Amino acid sequence: MICLSSKDLDPLYESIASLYGVGPTVAKALERLAGARLIDLLFHLPSGVSFRREIKSLKDAKVGDIVTFRARVLKHQLAGGGQGGARQPYRVYCRLDENMISLVFFHGRSIYLKQQLPENEVAIVSGKLEMYKGQWQITHPDHVGPLETLLEWVGYSPSYPLTQALSQKVLKRILYGVLRKVPELPEWLSAQTLKWHPEWKRWKISLLATHAPKTEADLMPTHPARERLAYDELFANQIALQLVRQFNRRQGGEAKLSQSDLYERALKILPFELTGDQKKVLVDIRADLAATHCMNRLLQGDVGSGKTIVAFLSALIPIESGFQTAMMAPTEILARQHYEVLKPLAEQLGLSIELLTGKGRKADKEKIYKAAAAGDIQILIGTHALIQEELTFQRLGFVVIDEQHRFGVDQRLRLSQKGEHVDCLSMTATPIPRTLMLASYGDLDTSQLREKPAGRKPIQTNAVSNSRLIEVVEGVKRAVSKGDKIFWVCPLVEESEKIDLAAAKDRYEFMEQHLPGQVGLLHGRMKPKEKEAVMKLFTQGILTVLVATTVIEVGVDVKDATVMVIEHAERFGLAQLHQLRGRVGRGEKQGSCILLYDTELPDIGRKRLNIMRQTNDGFEIAEEDWKIRGGGEILGLKQSGLPNFKFVDWTLHQDLLREAVLDAERLVEADPLLDKTPKGQACQNLLRLFDKEETIQYLKAG
Numbered sequence: 001m002i003c004l005s006s007k008d009l010d011p012l013y014e015s016i017a018s019l020y021g022v023g024p025t026v027a028k029a030l031e032r033l034a035g036a037r038l039i040d041l042l043f044h045l046p047s048g049v050s051f052r053r054e055i056k057s058l059k060d061a062k063v064g065d066i067v068t069f070r071a072r073v074l075k076h077q078l079a080g081g082g083q084g085g086a087r088q089p090y091r092v093y094c095r096l097d098e099n100m101i102s103l104v105f106f107h108g109r110s111i112y113l114k115q116q117l118p119e120n121e122v123a124i125v126s127g128k129l130e131m132y133k134g135q136w137q138i139t140h141p142d143h144v145g146p147l148e149t150l151l152e153w154v155g156y157s158p159s160y161p162l163t164q165a166l167s168q169k170v171l172k173r174i175l176y177g178v179l180r181k182v183p184e185l186p187e188w189l190s191a192q193t194l195k196w197h198p199e200w201k202r203w204k205i206s207l208l209a210t211h212a213p214k215t216e217a218d219l220m221p222t223h224p225a226r227e228r229l230a231y232d233e234l235f236a237n238q239i240a241l242q243l244v245r246q247f248n249r250r251q252g253g254e255a256k257l258s259q260s261d262l263y264e265r266a267l268k269i270l271p272f273e274l275t276g277d278q279k280k281v282l283v284d285i286r287a288d289l290a291a292t293h294c295m296n297r298l299l300q301g302d303v304g305s306g307k308t309i310v311a312f313l314s315a316l317i318p319i320e321s322g323f324q325t326a327m328m329a330p331t332e333i334l335a336r337q338h339y340e341v342l343k344p345l346a347e348q349l350g351l352s353i354e355l356l357t358g359k360g361r362k363a364d365k366e367k368i369y370k371a372a373a374a375g376d377i378q379i380l381i382g383t384h385a386l387i388q389e390e391l392t393f394q395r396l397g398f399v400v401i402d403e404q405h406r407f408g409v410d411q412r413l414r415l416s417q418k419g420e421h422v423d424c425l426s427m428t429a430t431p432i433p434r435t436l437m438l439a440s441y442g443d444l445d446t447s448q449l450r451e452k453p454a455g456r457k458p459i460q461t462n463a464v465s466n467s468r469l470i471e472v473v474e475g476v477k478r479a480v481s482k483g484d485k486i487f488w489v490c491p492l493v494e495e496s497e498k499i500d501l502a503a504a505k506d507r508y509e510f511m512e513q514h515l516p517g518q519v520g521l522l523h524g525r526m527k528p529k530e531k532e533a534v535m536k537l538f539t540q541g542i543l544t545v546l547v548a549t550t551v552i553e554v555g556v557d558v559k560d561a562t563v564m565v566i567e568h569a570e571r572f573g574l575a576q577l578h579q580l581r582g583r584v585g586r587g588e589k590q591g592s593c594i595l596l597y598d599t600e601l602p603d604i605g606r607k608r609l610n611i612m613r614q615t616n617d618g619f620e621i622a623e624e625d626w627k628i629r630g631g632g633e634i635l636g637l638k639q640s641g642l643p644n645f646k647f648v649d650w651t652l653h654q655d656l657l658r659e660a661v662l663d664a665e666r667l668v669e670a671d672p673l674l675d676k677t678p679k680g681q682a683c684q685n686l687l688r689l690f691d692k693e694e695t696i697q698y699l700k701a702g
């Protein structure tokens, strides 16, 4: 059992709002910026550094300098109406050496300012020097205060990312208080790791160092202090994943072995030969099922790579051993599609298969509940309806989660917990770069379908300058006359949905002039009914061109669409382009894709379009995208439960990840519950720092 002895860390988990002298406005701002707890503030790192020197005379300074000095306060001039009716700000006239300098405050509060800058006394002022009408001045000094504050305002000082209603000054005052509470913790890094990285200091020293930069180089992710923190983060993440992985492995499963010829019969009735990749994946899955641990496998494969049939064939083995299978899809449409595709196969094999979604009559649902509980349904396909409490199984042994990133972890668990030792196959069409796979799904085994089913030709892709729009339209007309169907995608830029919509409407009208009565418009503001109606006309071939905003990404399946035109392709990410392109060429006919680009194409855009022309392989595209953007936004990734790293910079820290994986494996092997060795116990603190206690709770419960 793991018990967290890390009392030392408790103070860091208090809320910022509970600190003395932090009001609700500031607490809210900090929460928005960094998080609600002290630890979150500690992990809010500076993004800049400046040096403030003390000047004794203005002869030593120039406009724009950020300086600190002792000022003799001469006179306060309250805000008020000035010459020509202009409203004058509050000014405090001071003397520095032989010069006059005025401090300017808009909306300055006289009581406060008189207190900080008493007339005829010397005060400390720090800020950026300006010149106005030949006179020195500082508008809104960073600091004004008594003499004893001098040292705080001379020397190096970091600057932090800010948010509304928060100033550097306030943030630093609070943060520096919190930094004093950082405890010394026992080292969790292995001797080996420390030997590899002699420049790394202990955790506390590293954390304090990141908050005390002296040069720009100290702010870089490659600085030893930041690198060590990044490693800690990766290490914590990997330990958590490894703990779960080992735990799942130890959780005995039931060996599910082929006990009849069901699987072989199924192969014979398939209307096609399996691809090499499909066969390979099935070998892996069958090995998992036969083993005495639970399967937890993620199957990745582009849209159209044939995941459904792999899931179906996998399910046959548990079914042969007397188990039931549940297959969950994120939408009604998808669930129904699976059901309709698999029903004829199941029936030929003499298996009972049912569909359960949120829709339908209560009586029908109850019939399904009864049958599932009695073990009369062997394959149950459905939506979220499958995780409802009313549904129970007699003996659930296998679960398939389609488009797994659309479900939360708890939803997936809730389904598999309807049985004992349930084997689980998750599926996704989002190609995820290798690095991210390691970082986020290290607890799962993975398989990939890269090979396209036979007969599917790669989509031909061309990049064409916008200036040749008319040629493209002529090409579209020719394709239509040969019976092709065309998607025409206009980009949607979030900030101005209205403008984009207008652009799509314009394009629609433009195409309508060329192909009267044959063009449809599809966009996100339409009601589902309206969308369905347009889609239906397109499927039936009454409409031949469908002008759409990116809404077609989701759930549009028109088998015989052949041409995809993407306007302003340079505005899309690679993964997005790839998914859009995957919408065509799904039937017999050769598919093609035209990427229209702006004549002033930036380098990165040119790179992307080239990659699109060169390959149809989603995995390759994901890797390239990752390289170009170093992380960035990959379609569907946001919702996929990928961890949000605070210190890790994927362009620079990839090698650290590999090390962390090995380190974590070694650790968890030696001390599976982190309670046997001092290192293991030290790692409990590490896990807590990065909010991985959940993992430990989970293991405790199991």
Ligand code: ADP
Pocket: 272, 273, 274, 275, 278, 301, 302, 303, 304, 305, 306, 307, 308, 309, 429, 453, 454
């Ligand atoms: P996805 O991976 O997107 O879920 P599907 O499972 O829906 O893909 O498969 C897409 C299409 O390819 C289906 O019509 C399916 O019947 C077909 N298919 C699957 N495997 C093969 C194969 N080995 N040969 C030919 N067609 C296949």
Ligand code: MG
Pocket: 307, 308, 402
């Ligand atoms: Mg699918």
